[in-house]
Amino acid sequence: MAAQPLLVGNPVLLVIDIQKSAFLENYDGGIPKMTAYTQAMRQARKVIDAARANDVPVIFFQEAHRPNMVDFGRELDGTEDVHCVEGREGTEIAEDIVGLRPDDYVIKKRRYSCFIGTDLDILLRGLRADTLVMVGGLTNVCVHYTFADGHQKDFYCRVVKDCVGGSSDDAHDAALNAMEYLQTGAVRMSEEVISAFSSHKAAAA
Template identity: 65%
Template sequence: MKKKQNPMIVGQPVLIVVDIQKSAFEDDGAIPLMPGMIERMRRARAVIDAARAGGIPIIFLQESHRKTGVDYGREMDGDEDEHLREDWEGTKIAAEEVGLRDDDYVIVKRRYSGFIGTDLSILLRGLKAETLIMVGGLTNICVHYTFADGHQNDYHCRVVEDCVAGSSIAAHDAALANMEYLQHGARRTSDEVIAAFLGQSGHKAA
């Protein structure tokens, strides 16, 4: 059976920058990282800049945990050690690398998905979002779970496959395949997305 190819953007797009934090540029061993992580996170900047130029709203997600560890839940039952504590420098958003501005939307989350325990849904409704386009990491964890929750909340979801990185190449590839399974046409390149953003008109500045 021939797969249906969904359009890249339906209605109002929003760029979601998932956990591009300082630790993404420092392999401290707390979380496994695939080769090429830094290059992929740096490439995301071009997508962010294109969103700004095209007037596309941008939301930055930031995973952060309390010093007591009370909100880690089951996050260290698998391969991950203690990570992204609120008092660690590496937990800060990589502001210079992503071009973060004082007036940007930033949502702090305690879980992998940007939808769990946050006001992301309220913000998306206020922005009248219909299509969520994601960059950042990890492909198989925070990107994947945010994508899946966006899908289950009836958003059109897209992932910029050369601007995300996973805990391993195998996990990265499997997560991308899973997202494509949920929504055909979910996987997009940075060149495609940049061209689409720069072609947008009639949107308010991010």
């Protein structure tokens, strides 16, 4: 099928799990990350700032698990070790990296997908969202699963290639290919998205 426009209707930016663990020296976050991971997370700030400047709502997500591990489910059956435990410094959102503000929308999640067990659906309805633009990590886990759930809920889904990072280069690339398979033209670069945000604001004026 032909690719849809980058932004359809009302866009919302989802900032997925940009947490302190990726930026702390000698911190074992329990999750492997590709070499360029922190660079991609820092690059995401440009898209966040552009969204704010162009009146695109921004929603921040924080994966967090209870210290007694009751809500990990099957997350430790694969490669990942214990991660994102409440009360640990690395679990907090990297506020200085993403420019988090006190009045921002922040959703804590217990699972990979931003839709599972959260009020994201309610918030998106309130924002009258049509297109979900995603930055953050991991490309092959939380971003991919959120994208797939959004796709099945009939949202237009976009992922910013240079602002997401995976557990490895191969996993990152495979996830991007899988998302592009679901929606042609879904994988875009930050420059395209920033320009689209600006055009969206101008069209709404």
